[in-house]
Amino acid sequence: MRLSIFAAALAAFALTANTADAQTRVTYKSAKSGSSYYQMGVQIAEAMKAAGDISVTIEESQGSVQNVMEAAVRGGDYVFTAPPALVGAARAGKGPFEARPSPKFAEIRALFPIPSLTMHFVARADEGIESLADLEGKTILLGKGSFGADEGAKYMTLFGLDGKVTVADAELSNAVGALKNGQIDAFVTAGSFPAPNVIEAAAGTGVTVISLTDEQVAETGRARLVIPAGTYAGQDSDIVTTSLPVVAYTSTAMDDDTAYALTKTFWEQKAALGEAARWWNGVDAALLDNITGQIHPGALKYYDEAGIAVPDTAR
Structure with missing residues (x-):
């Protein structure tokens, strides 16, 4: 009987572990804690959690330059926010990136806009x-x-x-x-x-x-x-x-399914986000026109499915 109980407990633990492992984990890096953009990150994490399969960990940042710099060394679970112009400067090796250029900056890809x-x-x-x-x-x-x-x-x-x-x-x-x-x-x-x-x-x-x-x-x-x-x-x-403009970015290291799920969930949860905090009501598909560089293929799949126009230059 003890063996049966132990076997049942072990099976339950394995099921829980497998469920946890099945959940996609993402790190979201935006701004200093206490700032409105940090709060937006918390709201996005809550929206992703409510939708189901993506767990978002919020990471404090000292600013957009740091966010972009870390894109050169972070993996496929990294999402960060930055103005498109700053990402463009990183790709070109100009401005704050002139002394520390990286070919990895060319792999940065957009997901969705956030409040400007x-x-x-x-x-x-x-x-x-x-x-x-x-x-x-x-x-x-x-x-x-x-x-x-x-x-x-x-x-x-x-x-x-x-x-x-x-x-x-x-x-x-x-x-x-x-x-x-x-x-x-x-x-x-x-x-x-x-x-x-x-x-x-x-x-x-x-x-x-x-x-x-x-x-x-x-x-x-x-x-x-x-x-x-x-x-x-x-x-x-x-x-x-x-x-x-400010945009949520990742890199080509992120798989298409995760980028698709993040983007789809964001837009599907945006109305609820707007009810909780009015600054989300200022975000609409027209802000995609501010994106310079390319949109991640997974995100692009969602935009095409949803019939949302994106700039030709972002494809």
Whole structure:
């Protein structure tokens, strides 16, 4: 009888082990813990778990450059996020990759887009600021050491505002309080929309999120993005702005079945993701047009099955 019980227990253990082994494991590397992009990774992992056969482990990152660098040494279970332009620089051995080029960068392949880094120029509603030109003579907070800060400074130069605005010497984390207290007239932030700090400012102070003209967007060289009306309190019309696209990537080391399953599950779960966090509602198939380089064959199989158009250059 003891032998029978032992045999049954052993069989149950073997079944559990086989089930665990059958589950595909993937590592997803995106951003620092506590950031919105890290949180997005957690949400993707939960979506994959709910769908069934893919187990996603979230790995903290110091940024997109590190993510791309590690693609040269990681295996077929590695998924990471980065702007397409940075992946292009890696393939060309330019920018941060000039000193450490790798033929492995040519094997990077796209899976699906995630929320873009979206530029927000946020002004007090009672200041009458409706355009970038209206910032002249105002105090603006750009922040320090971030994409939004660098991009905001670039736009000040690009649109003739250098020396015509006062740039506040403060961290972006102080922006909402400073705006409310009248210490600044506007601030610049970049992130997936709706951005939490813009939601807070719109609810507590009342703000105008400045819309760029199509000519200004073209001059920046960035991707055009529309923030739909009603995204923020008091926003009655669409906002035209710029963005830095962000994409989930892997490499040719990933097998086609896994890439197919990841991509299929992402799009099938996107509506549920959007219900949990509104920034996913800004992701649609049109963002595939921002992909430079090739899409993984497994992902491409899903797009073709679903009738989703992809750029010819990505095939």
